[in-house]
Amino acid sequence: MTQWEKPVLTLKNFNKTFGNGCSFCKDKPENLKGGCCPKCRTIYACRDVSLCVYCGEVVGIVGESGSGKSTLMQALYFDSEPTDGEYYLDAYKNGERNIFADSRRQQKWVRNMLLGMVYQNPVMGLKMHFSAQSNIAEKMIAAGNRDVHSMVARGNDLLERVSIPPARRKDNPCNFSGGMQQRVQIAKALANEPPVLLLDEITTGLDLSVQADVLELIQKIQRANRNSILLVSHDLSVIRMLADRTVVMRNGQIIEEGLTDQILEDPQHPYTQQLVYSLL
Amino acid sequence: MIKVENLGKSFYIHHLKRSIPAVRGIGFEVRAGEFLGIVGKSGSGKSTVLKSIYRTYLPEAGQILYDSAAFGTLDLVRADMRKMIYLRKNEIGYVSQFLNILPRRSALELVEKALWEMNAEGEEANRIAKETLRHFGLPEALWDNYPLNFSGGEKVRLNIARAVVKRPRLLLLDEPTASLDDASKYKVREAIEKLKQNGTTMIGIFHDLVFMEGLCDRIYDMERAEESVPPDAQPFAHARSS
Ligand SMILES: Nc1ncnc2c1ncn2[C@@H]1O[C@H](COP(=O)(O)OP(=O)(O)OP(=O)(O)O)[C@@H](O)[C@H]1O
Ligand SMILES: Nc1ncnc2c1ncn2[C@@H]1O[C@H](COP(=O)(O)OP(=O)(O)OP(=O)(O)O)[C@@H](O)[C@H]1O
Ligand SMILES: [Mg+2]
Numbered sequence: 448m449t450q451w452e453k454p455v456l457t458l459k460n461f462n463k464t465f466g467n468g469c470s471f472c473k474d475k476p477e478n479l480k481g482g483c484c485p486k487c488r489t490i491y492a493c494r495d496v497s498l499c500v501y502c503g504e505v506v507g508i509v510g511e512s513g514s515g516k517s518t519l520m521q522a523l524y525f526d527s528e529p530t531d532g533e534y535y536l537d538a539y540k541n542g543e544r545n546i547f548a549d550s551r552r553q554q555k556w557v558r559n560m561l562l563g564m565v566y567q568n569p570v571m572g573l574k575m576h577f578s579a580q581s582n583i584a585e586k587m588i589a590a591g592n593r594d595v596h597s598m599v600a601r602g603n604d605l606l607e608r609v610s611i612p613p614a615r616r617k618d619n620p621c622n623f624s625g626g627m628q629q630r631v632q633i634a635k636a637l638a639n640e641p642p643v644l645l646l647d648e649i650t651t652g653l654d655l656s657v658q659a660d661v662l663e664l665i666q667k668i669q670r671a672n673r674n675s676i677l678l679v680s681h682d683l684s685v686i687r688m689l690a691d692r693t694v695v696m697r698n699g700q701i702i703e704e705g706l707t708d709q710i711l712e713d714p715q716h717p718y719t720q721q722l723v724y725s726l727l
Numbered sequence: 728m729i730k731v732e733n734l735g736k737s738f739y740i741h742h743l744k745r746s747i748p749a750v751r752g753i754g755f756e757v758r759a760g761e762f763l764g765i766v767g768k769s770g771s772g773k774s775t776v777l778k779s780i781y782r783t784y785l786p787e788a789g790q791i792l793y794d795s796a797a798f799g800t801l802d803l804v805r806a807d808m809r810k811m812i813y814l815r816k817n818e819i820g821y822v823s824q825f826l827n828i829l830p831r832r833s834a835l836e837l838v839e840k841a842l843w844e845m846n847a848e849g850e851e852a853n854r855i856a857k858e859t860l861r862h863f864g865l866p867e868a869l870w871d872n873y874p875l876n877f878s879g880g881e882k883v884r885l886n887i888a889r890a891v892v893k894r895p896r897l898l899l900l901d902e903p904t905a906s907l908d909d910a911s912k913y914k915v916r917e918a919i920e921k922l923k924q925n926g927t928t929m930i931g932i933f934h935d936l937v938f939m940e941g942l943c944d945r946i947y948d949m950e951r952a953e954e955s956v957p958p959d960a961q962p963f964a965h966a967r968s969s
């Protein structure tokens with residue numbers, strides 16, 4: 448049967464290495480130890496990662512620490528250059544142009560207009576010594592907005608949606624709690640109404656009730672805007688709650704993918720079994 | 728509507744280096760509008776069959792041919808994941824004994840959410856959700872409450888409401904009445920009877936044979952199937968050949 452729906456985001460054979468490799472490790476994945484070359488210490492953070500996200504779909508990414516999840520997300524947001532791979536967005540040139548091969552300027556445009564990112568570490572996503580309002584305005588300015596009034600109005604609107612009270616909106620995020628910082632990051636990510644959201648461990652380090660708030664917020668947003676979401680979490684209950692499909696990573700590779708309940712109830716790969724059985 | 732052929736499933740547990748057999752050589756057919764009851768002792772693989780149809784489990788042998796409204800006939804064992812997601816949202820419902828829900832969603836929101844998945848929005852979703860909750864006898868006072876605190880019977884009825892509100896063509900019921908008292912069971916049975924009248928095709932597991940009486944068109948017995956009894960000796964064979 449022909450393709451009955453088109454992915455919003457497609458990543459093909461993405462590779463990212465830190466280091467130049469040597470004759471011992473180049474094209475010899477069997478020589479790597481945990482994704483790292485024992486001779487030259489080159490780290491193969493992502494290897495041949497391919498995935499799709501469809502319209503309105505939440506795809507979960509799970510995997511142990513160091514498995515390459517953040518590396519993947521940062522490449523998708525153009526924070527770092529890929530070593531290799533192809534990246535297509537349906538909303539960009541009809542999904543026909545490999546954005547990794549496009550100019551830096553085009554990549555910036557894609558990043559500002561089509562993507563929203565929430566970093567594992569709020570320090571990476573926010574200017575800690577600028578007000579919450581300015582942080583959001585920054586993203587709108589990057590998208591070409593110059594009208595201060597509309598930006599303030601929209602900023603207020605977004606901060607309202609993520610429940611940052613008016614009295615705190617001119618404060619700097621460095622004085623916010625972890626949950627508030629994450630919510631400001633979320634508001635910022637939504638500033639230009641991007642079709643795709645990249646969410647990296649958005650609930651890590653937050654206490655349980657705050658986690659529930661943040662998850663509820665994400666669900667509300669997803670429902671209202673029908674965003675497509677890539678969601679990294681090591682917390683399987685977060686994945687169970689939000690993800691339609693789940694991808695399991697280990698040592699930079701995707702080792703298993705499936706419907707979320709299948710991954711959790713009938714895991715196939717030894718590592719996925721370990722992950723699921725030890726955490727349930 | 729659905730034809731299961733020679734279905735086999737075992738679970739290989741890597742750290743034990745051991746395979747747990749669950750089902751083998753399962754086969755049956757359910758036509759549109761029929762209700763098939765599955766019986767068998769605990770551990771005989773009843774849930775495994777339903778979960779294989781729903782793709783929560785990945786079968787290792789056989790096929791499950793389903794006549795989809797959207798895609799025509801397809802084998803659910805091998806169907807594309809995105810198609811499976813579509814079918815779950817639009818055609819195939821699953822009701823388990825357990826209510827897997829978000830901790831902070833009211834009963835009404837949960838039913839609305841099911842409707843959103845099918846693109847019903849706002850006012851309309853709200854109206855249909857309320858109608859459905861009323862239909863399944865959930866008192867209005869509970870609509871805005873979190874189901875965490877519901878009684879067993881209320882939870883089950885909410886669970887069924889959530890699945891049924893989407894008007895699935897095929898509904899899978901995994902012991903929805905297992906933990907209920909007689910009064911609640913009766914309400915659930917009523918709900919199922921209504922679905923049957925509306926023409927919903929169903930496959931259900933019930934411990935309580937009396938409960939199933941008059942509800943099922945045919946019974947599939949797991950153990951006899953596993954003994955590979957010739958097809959015409961199986962309890963449902965007469966209905967299939969008629
Ligand atoms: N800038 C960098 N320079 C060198 N190595 C890096 C760099 N960034 C990441 N790595 C390495 O790449 C590998 C993957 O890291 P990554 O941050 O993607 O893991 P992760 O799956 O997000 O882990 P966690 O769950 O702990 O966040 C790790 O071995 C890490 O040390
Ligand atoms: N997710 C799983 N992982 C490993 N083994 C499983 C899993 N699910 C079922 N099994 C095994 O498969 C066999 C069949 O189980 P299943 O749950 O299908 O039985 P059942 O007939 O529904 O029983 P019950 O009446 O007790 O619900 C059992 O031996 C069970 O331990
Ligand atoms: Mg990370």
Ligand SMILES: [Mg+2]
Nearest residue numbers: 773774775901
């Ligand atoms: Mg069972």
Ligand SMILES: [Zn+2]
Nearest residue numbers: 469472484487
């Ligand atoms: Zn090397």
